[in-house]
Amino acid sequence: MARSGTRTALRNDPQLYETCADQWWQPQGVFAMLHWLAAARAALVPTASRTDAVLVDLGCGAGLLAPHVADKGYRHIGVDRSPSALRQAAEHGVLPVMGDVQEVPLPTGCADCVVAGEILEHVADLRAAVAEACRILRPGGLLVLDTLASTALCRVLAIGIAERLPVAPRGVHDPALLVDRDVLAGEAARHGVDLALRGLRPSLPDLLAWSLGRRTAVRLVPIRVTSVLFQAIGWKKG
Numbered sequence: 001m002a003r004s005g006t007r008t009a010l011r012n013d014p015q016l017y018e019t020c021a022d023q024w025w026q027p028q029g030v031f032a033m034l035h036w037l038a039a040a041r042a043a044l045v046p047t048a049s050r051t052d053a054v055l056v057d058l059g060c061g062a063g064l065l066a067p068h069v070a071d072k073g074y075r076h077i078g079v080d081r082s083p084s085a086l087r088q089a090a091e092h093g094v095l096p097v098m099g100d101v102q103e104v105p106l107p108t109g110c111a112d113c114v115v116a117g118e119i120l121e122h123v124a125d126l127r128a129a130v131a132e133a134c135r136i137l138r139p140g141g142l143l144v145l146d147t148l149a150s151t152a153l154c155r156v157l158a159i160g161i162a163e164r165l166p167v168a169p170r171g172v173h174d175p176a177l178l179v180d181r182d183v184l185a186g187e188a189a190r191h192g193v194d195l196a197l198r199g200l201r202p203s204l205p206d207l208l209a210w211s212l213g214r215r216t217a218v219r220l221v222p223i224r225v226t227s228v229l230f231q232a233i234g235w236k237k238g
Contacts, residue, residue: 012122012171012174013171014082016171017061021084024085025062027217028210040231041117041146042068042072045074046142049112051073053073053074053075055077056077057117058132059101059118060094063085063094065115076093077095078094079099079101079106101129108135112138114134114143115143116145117146118148121173121178122174126184130184134236137193137236138236145231145233146231146232148178149179149181149226149227149229150180184232185197193234193236196232198224200229200231201220201223202220
């Protein structure tokens with residue numbers, strides 16, 4: 001069962017990922033929603049268009065994206081700051097790279113696809129993280145993001161309510177770091193990527209079945225409203 005009360009003394013404390021390291025691959029553990037998001041994120045990643053294509057997974061955690069992209073033809077590189085998460089990612093076929101998404105230790109233009117899932121709402125410098133994601137993306141490459149919006153509604157739903165349910169660790173988000181959508185889109189455009197945004201929400205029948213132990217995953221449904229959880233996708237100009 002999920003340990004819904006798991007938390008650390010500080011919000012957005014990286015130590016939480018070490019404390020909860022055994023929860024990453026548990027479908028009803030405290031990282032359950034990250035599994036659902038990984039599936040939704042992977043659905044936006046196309047099959048590789050060339051041999052030796054590279055997918056860079058920023059904030060890869062324990063590699064939850066890996067099973068969903070394993071047959072798409074990419075060399076999957078994962079960047080994260082958590083040693084325990086990177087060890088687990090490597091066990092699932094991800095090439096692990098210890099590093100910060102605000103200063104990615106990879107060459108410019110190395111990636112055919114860059115994904116950054118549920119990481120931008122954890123960084124102190126959003127502009128730096130966006131710039132780095134765009135920097136390592138080659139011209140014509142695809143950027144796929146998902147994150148939480150800086151709105152009052154998001155603070156209520158994603159922090160006030162969700163962190164009291166068995167789908168996220170308590171204290172995982174700092175409301176001050178939620179993502180301003182205009183800043184995100186503006187910075188990406190400044191670095192050659194025009195983003196299209198869409199919202200996501202859990203399928204309510206799936207969520208009920210999951211809570212009763214009748215499903216191991218919950219589908220996320222695209223919606224027009226981007227004021228809580230949203231995805232962003234864009235191709236880098238050549």
